[in-house]
Amino acid sequence: MILVVGGAGYIGSHVVKKLLDNGKNVVVLDNLTTGHRKSIDARADFLEGDIGSKKSLDELFLKYDIESVMHFAASSLVGESVKNPAKYYENNVSNTLTLLTKMMEYNVKNFIFSSTAATYGLTEDELITEETTLNPINPYGRSKLMIEQIVQDFHVAYQLNYVILRYFNAAGADPSGIIGENHDPETHLIPLVLKNLLGERESITIFGEDYDTFDGTCIRDYIHVNDLAEAHILSLEALLANRFKSKVYNLGNGNGYSVKEIVDMCERVSSRKANVLIGDRRSGDPSKLVADATIIKKELNWKPVFNLEKIIEHAWNYHSQNQEMIKQ
Structure with a gap:
């Protein structure tokens, strides 16, 4: 049995679906503060609870024979983390830390951790590798790096086997249109543009068009949420097969897209025109952040299969089909 904490959230729910599709038995623990009960696949068991609750964790580990844990239960808004x-x-x-301690108590030694490119902070590297200096610039990034360090210490002291996956920009939705990106508040570019195209927002703001890029807007690495989910499956399989005991991998396409390119593709997919405003730069926004995911591609044979058009096509299908449910 695989325990997925935060399995009602955006990325967690897609990983749960893919695990089940691969024949795995899954139990989800989620407090539903940001996740959605209807996003949890009906084939999974579900316990509403918090990873900080020793009672909830005891109940779970006593009831189920857990062999591995996947962790998506984190607060993840940069601005909120500063405030x-x-x-x-x-x-x-x-x-x-409470979760990891309980895992050791019940002898559960396999851990997949959802980390973030925010652990790197601002960097001048053209492509960000796993060896790029870790220098987070906000409490969100620092909190994720602290967890990474705790996990590595648990590996040395208690033989915890782990894979840390540092995401860049997760995007898109399951091709079925059943689950997708639904945050409140929404802060990610693609769903914000789609909400404008659907008439749920009056406009979309591009923060700065004077960056040192080909069109003046920031460039980011976008990866389909199902490609991320596949990386989790491959990481878990490698751990369970004892191919290694500890790894850190970047997850990204290795291709950067500018803000204007994202808006243009959203318009093309939807056949609608966005109302775009130009605003001032946001403090701390680097001009370009693109992942080098060479290592996971080589070691686990992972390969992103969805290009930018498919990412936005799947996101558009989800948002347009579920407009009333996710309307803010």
Whole structure:
């Protein structure tokens, strides 16, 4: 049995579906503060609870024969983390420590951790590798890096086997249109543009068009959420097959797309025109962040299969089909 904490959230729900499609038995633990009950695949068992609750974790580990844990239960808004760092250090760091301690108590030694490119902070590297200096610039990124360090210490002291996956920009939706990206508040570019195209937002703002890029707007690496999910499956299989005991991998396409390119593709897929405003730069926004995911491609034979057009096509299908459910 695989325990997925945060399995009602955006990325977690897609991983749960893919695990089940691959014949795995799954139990989800989620407190539903940001996740959605209807996003959890009906084939999975579900317990509403918090990873910081020792009672919930005892109940779970006593009831199920858990062999591996996948962790998606984190607060993840950069701006909020600056305004309320206590929430991020409690939920992301303290609660994860509680989870890991309970895992050791019940002898559960396989752990897949959803980390972030925010651990790198601002960098001048053209492509960000796993060897790029880790220098997070906000409490969110720092909290994720703290967890990574705790996990590595648990590996040395308690033989915890782990894979840390540092995501860049997760995007898109399951091709079925059943699950997709539904945050409240929404902060990600693609769903914000789609909401404007659907008439749910009056406009979309591009923050700065004077960056040192080909069209003046920031360039980011977008990866389909199902490609991310596949990386989790491959990482788990490698751990269970004892191919290694600990790994850190970047997850990205290796291709950067500018903000204007994203808006243009959203317009093309939807056959609608966005109302675009130009705003000032946001503090701390680097001009370009693109992943080098060579290592996971080589070692686990992972390969992203969805290009930008498919990413946005699947996101558009989800948002247009579920407009009333996800309307803010």
